[in-house]
Amino acid sequence: MNFLKLFSHDLRCGLRRKRYLLMLPIFALACASFLRVVKGTPGITWMDWVFHLFAGMEPPVIGSGEAIVLPLGFLAVMGGALLVNLDFLIADLTASGQQVLIRCGSRRGWFLSKCLWNLVSCGVYFAGVLLVAAVFCLATGGEAALTNTPAAQYWEFPFTQVRPLSAGQCLLIGIVLPYLTLAALSAAQMTLCLFCKPVLAFLSCSGALLVSLYFDAGWIPGSGAILIRTSLFGGAVEPGTAIAVDLALLLGSVVAGTIQFRKQNIFSAEE
Amino acid sequence: MEILIENASKTIRGAEVLKDVNLRLTGGTIYGLRGPNGSGKTMLLRLMAGLIRPTTGRVLLDGKELGKELDFPPSLGMLLENPAFLPEYTGLRNLILLAQIQNRVGASEVRQALLDVGLDPEDRRTYRKYSLGMKQRLGIAAAILEKPEMLLLDEPTNALDAAGSALIEDRIRRERDRGALVVVASHDGAFLERLAEEIYTVTEGRVAK
Numbered sequence: 086m087n088f089l090k091l092f093s094h095d096l097r098c099g100l101r102r103k104r105y106l107l108m109l110p111i112f113a114l115a116c117a118s119f120l121r122v123v124k125g126t127p128g129i130t131w132m133d134w135v136f137h138l139f140a141g142m143e144p145p146v147i148g149s150g151e152a153i154v155l156p157l158g159f160l161a162v163m164g165g166a167l168l169v170n171l172d173f174l175i176a177d178l179t180a181s182g183q184q185v186l187i188r189c190g191s192r193r194g195w196f197l198s199k200c201l202w203n204l205v206s207c208g209v210y211f212a213g214v215l216l217v218a219a220v221f222c223l224a225t226g227g228e229a230a231l232t233n234t235p236a237a238q239y240w241e242f243p244f245t246q247v248r249p250l251s252a253g254q255c256l257l258i259g260i261v262l263p264y265l266t267l268a269a270l271s272a273a274q275m276t277l278c279l280f281c282k283p284v285l286a287f288l289s290c291s292g293a294l295l296v297s298l299y300f301d302a303g304w305i306p307g308s309g310a311i312l313i314r315t316s317l318f319g320g321a322v323e324p325g326t327a328i329a330v331d332l333a334l335l336l337g338s339v340v341a342g343t344i345q346f347r348k349q350n351i352f353s354a355e356e
Numbered sequence: 357m358e359i360l361i362e363n364a365s366k367t368i369r370g371a372e373v374l375k376d377v378n379l380r381l382t383g384g385t386i387y388g389l390r391g392p393n394g395s396g397k398t399m400l401l402r403l404m405a406g407l408i409r410p411t412t413g414r415v416l417l418d419g420k421e422l423g424k425e426l427d428f429p430p431s432l433g434m435l436l437e438n439p440a441f442l443p444e445y446t447g448l449r450n451l452i453l454l455a456q457i458q459n460r461v462g463a464s465e466v467r468q469a470l471l472d473v474g475l476d477p478e479d480r481r482t483y484r485k486y487s488l489g490m491k492q493r494l495g496i497a498a499a500i501l502e503k504p505e506m507l508l509l510d511e512p513t514n515a516l517d518a519a520g521s522a523l524i525e526d527r528i529r530r531e532r533d534r535g536a537l538v539v540v541a542s543h544d545g546a547f548l549e550r551l552a553e554e555i556y557t558v559t560e561g562r563v564a565k
Binding site: 350 | 368402405406407408409423427428429430432434436440441442444450453454456457458459498502
C-alpha cells in the first residue's frame with residue numbers, strides 16, 4: 086500500500102467539498118460583531134480580530150442569578166469545524182471509500198489516513214477563519230500585526246486582566262491553541278462516529294465546547310480555544326495544560342479509533 | 357487461490373444474519389449465490405471481502421485468517437450493492453484514481469477495463485451524469501480492473517439490458533478462465549444457471565448447495 090496515494094485520495098475527496106466555502110459567511114458574521122469595538126478603538130490589529138473570534142466568554146459566576154450570554158460567534162466558528170468534518174469518514178466508508186479500503190489492504194492505514202486528513206481539514210478551515218479576519222482587518226484600516234490591543238479586549242471583557250502580549254504569546258493562544266483544540270475535538274468526533282451515529286458524535290463534541298464555556302478549568306476539552314480564560318489574561322487555563330489536554334484527546338482518539346476500526350463492520354449507505 | 361469459511365456466524369444488533377456457514381471455494385470457478393432479498397447473500401460476500409468479521413467461526417484465505425493475519429484479501433475486486441464513485445469525475449478518471457492506490461495497472465489497462473464493459477474511455481461525461489446501466493458497468497470495470505484473484509459480484513446485471521448482461525456474462529467467464537475465484541450473488545436463478553458452475557442457496561442466513 087502506498088500511504089501517500091491513500092492520503093492524497095482522501096485530500097482530493099475530502100477537501101473538494103463545498104462546505105468550506107459555505108462557512109465563509111459564518112466567519113464574516115462572527116467578525117462583523119467586532120465592528121462596534123473597532124469604531125471606538127484606534128490601532129486595532131489582525132490579532133485583535135482573531136482574539137475576538139476565539140475569545141469565548143468570561144467565566145460565568147455560578148449562582149449569581151446573572152443570565153449567561155453565550156458567545157454565538159465563537160460557538161459558530163468552533164462548531165462549524167465539527168460540522169464540516171462530521172460526515173467525511175462515514176460517507177466515504179459507506180460509498181466510494183470501500184473500493185479504496187480494499188485496495189489499500191490495511192484498516193489501520195485507511196483510518197490513519199483519515200486522521201491525517203482531519204488535521205489538514207482543520208488547518209484549511211482555520212486558514213479560512215484567519216483569512217476572513219485579515220480581510221475585515223484590512224478593510225477597516227487595521228494593522229496586519231501579530232500583537233494585541235488591550236483596549237479592544239477590555240471593551241469586550243471588562244472583568245478580565247487584559248494586557249499587551251508578545252507576538253509569540255499571541256500566536257500561542259490565538260492560533261496554536263484554537264487550532265489544536267479544533268483538531269482534537271474533530272478527531273474525537275471522528276472516532277465517536279465509529280461507535281454511534283454521527284449526530285450523537287457531533288452533539289457530544291459540541292457539548293464539550295459548551296461545558297468548557299460554563300466551567301473554568303483547563304482540563305476540559307475545548308477550554309484551550311477560549312483564549313480570554315488563559316493565564317496570560319489572568320484566567321485559570323494554563324496554555325501548557327490546554328496543549329497537553331488537546332494532544333491527549335487527539336492521540337487518544339487516534340488510538341481508540343484505530344483499535345475500533347480493526348473490528349468495524351463495513352456496510353453500504355443503504356444497509 | 358482458496359477461500360475456506362469454517363462455522364461462520366454473524367450477529368448484527370441481535371439478529372443472526374449468517375448461521376454456521378461452511379464453504380470451500382477455489383480459483384478458476386464461478387460460484388453462484390441465490391436467494392431472496394435479505395437472505396444473507398450480500399452479507400456473505402461482505403464476510404469474504406473482509407468488510408465484516410464473523411461473530412463466531414473464521415474465514416481463511418490460502419490458509420491465512422481474515423481479520424487476524426489479513427485485513428482484506430490481497431487481490432480482491434468487488435461490486436457490492438450499488439456502485440459508488442466520485443460524482444464530479446469521469447469514469448476514466450475515477451478508475452485511474454482507484455488504480456493509483458495499488459499501482460498494479462497503468463492507464464492502458466484502465467482504458468481496456470472500460471472497453472471490456474462497453475464504456476467509452478473518451479466519454480467526457482462525469483459519473484453524476486451516467487445512467488444506472490453505465491454506473492453498473494463502471495462498477496464492474498472497477499471490480500475487474502486489476503485482474504483480481506478473487507472477484508465478488510452482487511447482482512452484477514442490475515440495470516443492464518439484455519446485451520449488457522450478455523457482455524458482462526462473457527466478461528465474468530473470461531475472469532474465471534484466467535484463474536480467478538468468482539462469486540456472483542443474484543436473485544435471478546436463470547442467470548446463475550447459465551453462468552455458475554456451483555450454485556449455493558442462501559436462506560435466512562443458512563447456506564446450502
